[in-house]
Amino acid sequence: MASYDDLSTVTRAFMKRFPFARHRIDPVPRARLEKPLAQCRFALVTTSGLHTPEQKDFDYRKALGDTSFREIPNNIDISTLGESHRSPSWDHRGLAADRNLAFPLDRFRELEARGSIGPLNHRHFSFMGSIIGVKPLVGKTAPEVARMLAEDKVDAVLLTPV
Numbered sequence: 001m002a003s004y005d006d007l008s009t010v011t012r013a014f015m016k017r018f019p020f021a022r023h024r025i026d027p028v029p030r031a032r033l034e035k036p037l038a039q040c041r042f043a044l045v046t047t048s049g050l051h052t053p054e055q056k057d058f059d060y061r062k063a064l065g066d067t068s069f070r071e072i073p074n075n076i077d078i079s080t081l082g083e084s085h086r087s088p089s090w091d092h093r094g095l096a097a098d099r100n101l102a103f104p105l106d107r108f109r110e111l112e113a114r115g116s117i118g119p120l121n122h123r124h125f126s127f128m129g130s131i132i133g134v135k136p137l138v139g140k141t142a143p144e145v146a147r148m149l150a151e152d153k154v155d156a157v158l159l160t161p162v
Contacts, residue, residue: 049085060086064133
């Protein structure tokens, strides 16, 4: 695992000055699964900035971050997914070598085939991480994705933050 000292001087200086928000919600929101995993519909949500070949890259030029999302169809060959994450503070080589590191769709397909989990949703979602202007994300796009997952009757979501 990387440490603070592994970051570039520019990134360390940014992090020292950035007014990180502290959110405490009491009680912490959670939901109990009402059925076994083998009966749950699953979806994946990542912040690795992945997109299909037909979709536009995330806009890394937006100073506060691109708060949009991309729908990723369940039947996609994940090796075809593009990656347009903005952060230079993490090593993109692992994700380039295997998209499953941040978007483990192939592993979830294996779990589904074994019957360890229920069906995978017909779509999954990708956001770009390193968003420092979170208001549109919290107020608009994240609730929109949550609504879509609820409409799809998804029981459980694996979030892979990058």
